[in-house]
Amino acid sequence: MSPLPLPVRIAAGLVATAVEQARDLPRLVVELPVTAVSQALQASMRVQQKVTELAIKGDRALGTLRPVEERPSWAVFDDEEPAERNGGSNVSELHQRARDAVVTIAAEPAPAPAEPEKVVEKAAEVAAETTAAKAAHATPTTSGTGAGSAGPNVLPGYRDLTIPQLRGRLRHLDVDDLRTLLEWETNHDNRPPFVTMLSNRITTVTEG
Numbered sequence: 001m002s003p004l005p006l007p008v009r010i011a012a013g014l015v016a017t018a019v020e021q022a023r024d025l026p027r028l029v030v031e032l033p034v035t036a037v038s039q040a041l042q043a044s045m046r047v048q049q050k051v052t053e054l055a056i057k058g059d060r061a062l063g064t065l066r067p068v069e070e071r072p073s074w075a076v077f078d079d080e081e082p083a084e085r086n087g088g089s090n091v092s093e094l095h096q097r098a099r100d101a102v103v104t105i106a107a108e109p110a111p112a113p114a115e116p117e118k119v120v121e122k123a124a125e126v127a128a129e130t131t132a133a134k135a136a137h138a139t140p141t142t143s144g145t146g147a148g149s150a151g152p153n154v155l156p157g158y159r160d161l162t163i164p165q166l167r168g169r170l171r172h173l174d175v176d177d178l179r180t181l182l183e184w185e186t187n188h189d190n191r192p193p194f195v196t197m198l199s200n201r202i203t204t205v206t207e208g
Contacts, residue, residue, distance in 0.1 A: 152184040163193055172199045178202045 003009075151158025154177040155169060170178065182198040185191065 093151060152180050154180050158184070159189065163197065166194065166197065170197070175205050178205065 150156060150160060154173065155161075158181060161169070166170075173181070178198060178201055182195065182202065185194050186196060
């Protein structure tokens with residue numbers, strides 16, 4: 001069989017292509033908007049990227065021609081004081097004041113620490129005054145043999161004495177009298193401040 005003429009064959013090919021495109025038309029109609037939007041976004045991003053690159057290059061070129069201010073005018077407030085005053089800066093003045101303060105503190109003598117014995121005696125005085133105030137309303141108890149209700153015979157009126165008064169009288173008593181007072185205190189009122197003071201005095205006299 002002899003081949004058909006070329007125009008006939010071309011026409012048949014066009015018809016077949018048209019039929020294939022007609023079959024793919026529904027798919028192309030669905031994909032066409034998505035493809036168009038994607039291509040438009042890509043083109044917009046490329047344009048923005050080019051514009052940004054041009055702006056950066058322009059800033060670099062302009063920066064070489066115009067020096068940058070160390071402190072822009074818009075960064076200065078109206079109520080700010082000048083950096084220097086009367087030939088000296090504020091920073092130098094602050095440093096000088098700090099050095100003067102350090103020298104003053106170093107020159108002041110440190111307070112002497114309180115002596116432990118005086119602190120103990122002061123606490124004993126306060127506790128004794130409180131105890132004496134409470135004991136003033138209590139009924140006095142009778143003492144043992146050889147001692148009255150106000151205290152032992154070695155120191156009459158001992159029970160009514162305060163810590164300062166007792167401290168002044170203990171200097172004139174010997175070790176035996178001090179032990180008598182301590183025994184009477186322990187057996188009767190048993191006040192901690194008085195017991196502490198008598199025990200300390202006995203230790204001091206014994207070791208001295």
